[in-house]
Amino acid sequence: MSDQTHPTAGARPRVFIDGEAGTTGLGIRTRLDELGLVDVISIAPEKRKDADARREMMRAADLIILCLPDDAAREAVSLAASLGDEAPRVLDASTAHRVSEGWTYGFPEMAEGQAEAIAGASHVANPGCYATGAIALLRPLVERGLLPVDFPVAINAVSGYSGGGRSMIEDYEAARAPAFELYGLGLKHKHLPEIRAYGLLARQPIFVPSVGNFRQGMLVSLPLFLRDLPGAPSAADLHAALAAHYEGARNVAVAPQEEADAGRIEALALNDTDRLDIHVFGNAEHGQAVLVARLDNLGKGASGAAVQNLRLMLGV
Incomplete structure (x- = not known):
């Protein structure tokens, strides 16, 4: 599209994906092309690092x-801000601004009023994939007093290798990577600040x-000793709190309690969707529960979440 003036009233909104060639950018572009609700304008490949062309x-x-x-995202925000009154709204899929002042966190189902906050925001930070699953489990329990804010929480997760960037994708697809591995064992993973906040x-x-030898899909699990929680709630109590929080949510659902009877869950069931499902597994005899969020790390964990936020921000 050569005309680079702002659209007139009634025209479709214009969207520029800065970093369109990466995994998340390609996923967003594909979704937007399929929806046909906006016009995506693209920069010539040879000008992707040309500041004037990007501006x-x-x-x-x-x-x-x-x-x-992250560093390039911060530079891009400054570049956009230099346009003053002509500056566009910004949706950042990097880690750079997720806990920054002045940015709205792009998880619409997280809390009451969050979708409205995203719709009215000029700067929205798209959540991390792991963080989306972890916050989906934690926040409703904390808000309802079932989980103390200072409780010793441990979270385990496994993702498909597509969440690890280009080099990891190439290693797995060339059969150079292990079938399964833990990582982030310095205990300072980049998603921790947003999970905590x-x-x-x-x-x-x-x-x-951890990462497994499958392209996409994710499980985030939260094990809990129920008798150590205030009032010693049952697994059914936790399920009820989560179900109440997400009642009517478009992309997040809590699985019926009877589905937990199978005692197993696989990571790939929501691939190529923008959904997140929550499952509650419990053992009353031992007073234990494991809460699991399942999502596609490229869907609700990345590109799908970005498109959901874009639709809120642009009202399309």
């Missing part, structure tokens, strides 16, 4: 989506991520 793309857009490394935790959780 003109930003000037032409109603909204820009940043699919960049939006999970409403006063204490740093232990988070142990």
Whole structure:
């Protein structure tokens, strides 16, 4: 599209994806092309690092989506801000601004009023994939007093290798990578700040991520000793609290309690969807429960969440 003036009234919104060639950017572009609700304007490949060319793309857009490394995302925000009154709204898919002042966290189902906050925000930070699953489990329990803010929380998770970036994808697809591995064992994974902030935790959780030899799909699990929680709630109590929180949510659902009887769950069931499902497994005899969030790390964990936020921000 060569015309780079802002659209007139009634025209479809224009969106510029800065970093369109990456995994998340490609996923967003595919979804937007399929929906046909906006016009995606693209920069010539040889000008992707040309600041002046990118600024003109930003000037032409109603909204820009940043699919960049953190430092590059910060630079892009400054570049957009230099346009003053012509600056577009910004949706950042990097880690750079997820807990930054002035940014709205892009998890619409997280809390009452969050979708409305996203719709009215000029700067929205798209959540991390692991963080989406963890916060989906934690926040409703903390808000209802079932989980103390200072409770010693441990979170385990497994993702498909597509969440690890280009080099990991290449290693797995060339059969150079192990079938399964834990990582982030320095206990300072980049998603921890947003998990703590939006999970409403006063204490740093232990988070142990892992990657398996499958392209996409994710399980995030939260094990709990129920007798150590206030009032010693049952697994059914936790299920009821989660179900109440997500009642009527478009993309998040709590599985019926009877589904937990199978005692197993696989990671790939929601692939190529933008959904997140929550499952509650419990053992009353031992007073234990395991809560599991299942999602596609490229769907509700990345590109799908970005498109959901874009639709809220642009009202399409």
